Amino acid sequence: MAEKTMVEAIRDAMFEEMKRDDRIILMGEDVGSGGVFRASEGLLDEFGPERCMDTPLAESCIVGAAIGASLNGILPIAEMQFASFSHPAFDQIISEAARMHYRSNGTWSVPLVIRAPYGAGIHGGPYHSQSIEAFYAHVPGLKVICVATPYDAKGLLKSAIRDPNPVIFLEHKKAYRLSRQEIPDEDYTVPIGKAEIKREGSDMTLVTYGLMTHHSLKAAETVQDEDGLSVEVIDLRTVSPWDREAVLASVEKTGKVLIVYEDNLTGGFGAEVAATIAQDAFDHLDGPVTRVASPDVPIAPFAGPLEEYLLPNPEKIASAIRDLAAY
């Protein structure tokens, strides 16, 4: 066992998988020099420039070429340097990667992982801060993972690499070095599509993912200490497919649910969670299904006070918990 940050765990996952299976390659901008977040540090030395491949600055071609390589016996990991820069590849992801298997009646498949650092809170401004999970969770044929902890990141990245489908693997930038966690020395995976109860509770269910998992756990601790409220925090970990059963079972137990996501409110992934609970757990609800999210502005100004004003944080979450508990 060793203590690792999330970015180290991600690097270890790629390193171990590339050691295990020489069909796996990493391709993207600056990956050879270790990447802007150092997620691919050391991979070039170990695997050479063909398997840790620097590409031109052309996201559509990175993903498109990765799709092609995946059709011919390679298992590519395509890195988008920032999620906010991945939009030129949107067409390749939704029109090609996500539909190839379906449109060919199951005769072609695209075993591909697209990694992208996402999320705000690092003074990234409007173009290094975006949450993009809702775009891709909307698209059948893709799997979408949003990781927040070192253990989950490593286990889920290994699952993504071994999955025969295209997987969007979103790594919250602020979680990269937020904390360290004990990581087993031996190989392990975390299943795609399984949520984890990160904190048990009985008064309320809090559904979240990504960086908001950390903020929500802090808020849950605060309201436990200050108000005696017992909040169950569920980290979805995967938003497509998402673990409806785990969420519904918890809501049935607690009767109240708060959904917390960093993306802006309208059409965010939490809206889907809310709709599902409203339809399938209506009889168990003892209060309105409530969301905490960023307001509908084009996300994360560069200026710190403005950025902080917009983003959900432990205080805002704690306040929403208290309001809902009092309902």
Add this chain to the structure above:
Amino acid sequence: MVSVKDIPGASGLTKEQLLAMYQKMALARAVGERERMLNRLGKGPFAVTGEGQEAAQVGVAFALRPGQDWIVPYYRDIGVALTIGQTPRDLLLAHLFRAEDISGGGRNMPSHFSDPKLRIVSTSACVGTQIPHAVGIALASKLRKLDEVTATFFGDGATSTGDWHESMNFAGIHKLPVIFVCEQNWYAISVPWRKQAAVESVASRAEGYGFPGVSVDGNDVLAVYRVAKQAMSRARDGEGPTLIEAVTYRLVPHTSDDDDRRYRSREEVEEWKKKDPLIRFSAWIEEHGIADHSDLERIQEKIAQEVDEASEYAEQAPVAEPESALRHVYVEEEEVV
């Protein structure tokens, strides 16, 4: 421009090969015409075909090794699909969206080719998006040290896309075994070439990517074949990509939903009909004593019979069960090796 008169012989092809080449061109013409007819009869809701472009398609495909080299086509490439080994039955099953359709069981549109055993990669309707796939397939061939060449086909319209530029650039950097084939038919639906680019020749753009571009008379099947063979040699020798611009013309509207009278004159179409690649090649064959007129008529008769049979077969073949539309969103467990 390389043209038939520059060719000393028949590029080393035998009489049988030359007649097979003719047969594929004529078959592609007949399948295209049948698809348009079935559309007019109300049997197929949509047709997109490539009459007029057969020499460009068959000439390149004839230089490839079916089942070994990779084909990343676009939606006009009936001649490519047939030359690589698809049958009129395959294409008409797709046209009439039957369950048995190998390209997608009726899910994808007609002429959106796919045939894994022939390494014809599934095509979308987005223009140019297939080109990065070709580059990635060729990258995989290179990484795996396999003797495979990838040929990707597209119209002039695709050369305006970012994917085209990004792919040409990527292929040039890595000297990938890939052949880019532009079927220059002068129109992106209705937009003429002069409104698509400020340069005369698509081929001239290859220089900017560090590999050769060749412009060839795309209505001269032997000339096309010759430049495709050279491109194949370059690719197999590790010298990298080639861009082929096959200058041709689409003799039919863009699709069954298009009326080309709105954007091009009948005189222009008539002028190109005089350069019909099928007529030119049959004249060449007769002129060089490869076969006489009655031999070619016999080939045509066999084609008509084959297309009739394929059409009848496809018409009676069942459509997939509606609820099967829910399948294959993700790789299903039993498919995972």
